[in-house]
Each structure stands twice: as structure tokens, then as C-alpha cells.
Amino acid sequence: MAIKDENVDFFKLVHAVVALIPKGRVTNYGAIAKYLGAAKSSRMVGWAMNASHKSGEYIPAHRVVNRNGLLTGKAHFENPDKMQILLENEGVKVKDGQIIDFVKHFWDPMVELVI
């Protein structure tokens, strides 16, 4: 216990960024990865999301989609439809698993968050 409390895992960073995503906004894996300084680790972001389930905190993974604005991770939710519903509930229009006007709703941590 308390041996590696301050251990900064990549997951933790990803969780932190995802948790900072404003309501009604969405982002993609690459942007988060880039913000963390690992632009080529976009896959790790998705991996972190997978671990977010085990994480005690709530991670709005539904606000994270792929570069195409497609809800690729919906299958990993408890209910695949829930991801779309959550987004629509926040004002993000989703059609057939894809975000409409993804660019409008896009939230770039590099821009919104001070580096």
C-alpha cells in the first residue's frame, strides 16, 4: 500500500483528460494521445478506456470516439445503445452510431486546455 500511489499511469492521464471533456463535446483518441505527448499511442487511449471500467471513477467514454466521429467503442459499453443515448442526451446528435457535425462538437484538449 502507498508504495506506488504517485505512480502516474498512462491510464490515469487518459482518464483525467476524458473526465475534463465538457458536456456536449466529443474528442477522438488521437487528440488525447497527442495531448499526452504520445500522438502515436492513440490505441493506448482506447486501451485506457477499456481499463476505465475497472477504474473506480466514472469516465465519460461515450465522449471519446474515433477520428471519423464513429462510436467505435460502443460495443464495449454495458449497452451499446447507451453510448448514443448519452451523447444525444448531452446535445450531440448521433445517427447510426456516427456523430453528426462531429467537427462542431469536437473538443481538442490541446486548444481548450492550457498546455
Added chain:
DNA sequence: AATGTGACATACC
């Protein structure tokens, strides 16, 4: 230690 994996991204055909 080495191999496998993955909720992506990019390039090529």
C-alpha cells in the same frame, strides 16, 4: 524476456 493484443491513425492499392 518475449510475444500478443488493442475502444486508433495513416498510407497504399
Added chain:
DNA sequence: TGGTATGCCACAT
């Protein structure tokens, strides 16, 4: 215009 292939890096076994 869409499928295939490869890169990429951290975590799991």
C-alpha cells in the same frame, strides 16, 4: 471509395 496493411506504444500473460 473502401478494404487491406503497417506503424505505434503501453499493458497483460
